[in-house]
Amino acid sequence: MNKQLRTLAAICLFATLATGNAQAATAPVKAVKPMAAKKWSAKQAVSTETTATVSTSLQSVDSYTIYYGQPSATAIRTLSSYEMVVLEPRLWSAEQLLALKQSGVKVLGYLSILEQHESSELLRSAVDGDYLTVSGQRDFRTEWNSWSMNINSLHYRSLLIGDLERQIVQKGLDGVFLDTVGNVDDGIWPASISDVQRDGVVSFLSELSVKYPNLSLMQNWGLGALKDRTAPYIDGILWEDFNPTVVTKDAWSCNRMAELDKLETTGLAVFTVKIGATAKVQTSFTNLNRQHGYVGQIIKKSYDVL
Secondary structure (H helix, E strand, O other): OOOOOOOOOOOOOOOOOOOOOOOOOEEEEOOOOOOOOOOOOHHHHOOOOOOOOOOOOOOOOOOEEEEOOOOOHHHHHHHOOOOEEEEOHHHOOHHHHHHHHOOOOEEEEEEEOOEEEOOOHHHHHOOHHHEOEEOOEEOEEOOOOEEEEOOOOHHHHHHHHHHHHHHHHOOOOOEEEEEOHHHHHOOOOOHHHHHHHHHHHHHHHHHHHHHOOOOEEEEEOOOOHHHHHHHHHOOEEEEEOOOOOOOOOOHHHHHHHHHHHHHHOOOOEEEEEEEOOOHHHHHHHHHHHHHHOOEEEEEOOOOOOO
16 A cells, blocks of 8 residues: 655754756655664574575665556666665566566565555455454554554464565565554554554564565654664665655654664665655755765655656
C-alpha cells in the first residue's frame, strides 16, 4: 500500500542556497556523507556456515527513487538511471526485475508489516490472532482501508516471511523496504498497545536480519523510539515528507535529525523523500540533505508514476 506523506516539523538550521538538478520526472539529491565506523549488527553474528556474504550496506547509494507503478520497458529504462529503487514486487515478473538489475540497480521490494490493505492476498490466510485488536475490536484504519496487524502473532509473522520469500527472495531482489513499522511511534493506538507492537517489530526485524543476512533492510519512518532499537538490524531508514518549508522550526524534528546524524556514523544510511516541490523548495531540500549527508529524492507527482 502507498503510505500517504504525513506533515512533520523538522530542522532548526537554515539551509544555504544551492541548486539541484531535476530530472524530467524526479530530482535526486547527491549527499555528502559522513565517514561511518564499521557497524556491528546482528547480520555479522550469522553462523559461519554462510559461505557467501553480500554487503547489505546502503551508505554507498547516492541516488534512488520509489516507484509503485506498473512495469514497462520505459519504466525499466528510467529506473536504470538510479543506483537504488524501491518497487512493488507483486507487479513485476522475475524476468522484468532481472532486466532492471542487469543495469546495476539495487532493487528493494515493498513489504507492509503492521498494516494490510483489505484487498491483500495475505489476509486470505490470516486467522483471528493475526489482527490487532483495540478495546476488543479489530483495528481498521479507514484512511487507508487497511487492517492493523498483530506483529507478535507467530502465525502472522509466518505469513510475512512467506510473502517475502515469494516476492523478494525468489525474484532475486537485493532487499526489503519495511513499510508501516513507524505506526508504533505515531500515537495511533493506546501507549500500552504501541509498546507491545514496538517490541514485536524489534523482534521481527532481528529475526529477518539473521534469517536473511544478504538482504538490505530499509525501514520506513519510526523516527522516534523505534529507530534506536532497530538500528542494529537495518541498513537504512526513510524520512517521508522531508519538507524544509514546513519543518524549520520544530524542536522534535531537530532532535530526530541529531539522532539520525549519530546513527549515520554507525553505518545507517538515511534517505528522505518529498512529493512535489517548487524550485525554491527543491533548493532548500537539496541543501538540507547535503548538510546532513542524507540521500534525498523529490517525486514529481506520486509513487505510482515516473
